Amino acid sequence: MKRRPLPVAAALVATAALLLTACGSGDDKSSDSDKIAGTDQGAKTPKESPSPPGALAEDKPDGVDVSLPKDMNLVFDWDKPKDKNEAAAMDDAANFFRAIYRGVDKRTTKDAAVATYATGDGLHYANTQINAWIDGGWTATGTLRHYDATTRSAPNGKSVEVAFCADSGKFFGKEIKSKKILETKPSIEDFDYYKIVMVKLPTGKDLWQASKVFVETKAAKCQ
Secondary structure, rough: OOOOOOHHHHHHHHHHHHOOOOOOOOOOOOOOOOOOOOOOOOOOOOOOOOOOOOOOOHHOOOOOOOOOOOOOOEEEEEEOOOOOOHHHHHHHHHHHHHHHHHHHOOOEEEEEEHHHHHHHHHHHHHHHHHHHHHHOEEEEEEEEEEEEEEEEEEEOOOOOEEEEEEEEEEEEEOOOOOOOEEEHHHHHHHHHHHEEEEOOOOOOOOOEEEEEEEEEEOOOOHH
C-alpha cells in the first residue's frame, strides 16, 4: 500500500487541538450572517527580505518571491470577487499556499514569503505543514488544484474569510533522497475544504495575511 505523505490529512490533523478547528462532518451550516471566526486576530508586519535577483516580476506580487519549481504546480481555479478587499484577500490566500510549498521546496520555515503571508495561527499552520514535509524527507510534485472559492467580509472590513475546495489527487510526495514519487490511488482523501481568515496588514498597501486556518478533510462536497 502506497504511503500518502500529504501532511494536511495526517500530521496536521493530529495536532488539531493546537492548530485547527475542523469543520466536522461534511455539512457546513455557516451562513452569510455568521460572524467570521478570528476577526479579532491582529496582523503583524513581516520583516523585509530581498527576493533573489533572478525572480520574475509575476513571482513577486508584494516584492517577495513566491515562485515554485516547475514540477510543483498550484492551480487556483476561481473567479475574483468584485469587492476590492475580498479580491486582494483571495489573491493573498493563494500566495499563502504558494509560500507554504515554497518552504517545502526550500526545506525551511524561514522563507520571507511565509512571514509575509501568514500571522498568528496561520503562521503556526504554515510552519507545522512545512516541518511535516521536512521531517518526512519529502518534497512535493504534481498539480494541486483549488476551486469553488467564496469570500465574505467582516463588518469592520479588516478581515475576509476565503473558503475553497482543494483536490490533491494529482499532487504527490517525492522522497528527497531516492527521488521516488509516492503516488496514491484516487480517493475521498484527495479532497479538503478550507476556510482561511485573512486580515489586512495595517501598514501595507493591499497586503493580507492568513491569521486562522480551518480545514475539513475527506470533504465529499468537493468531489
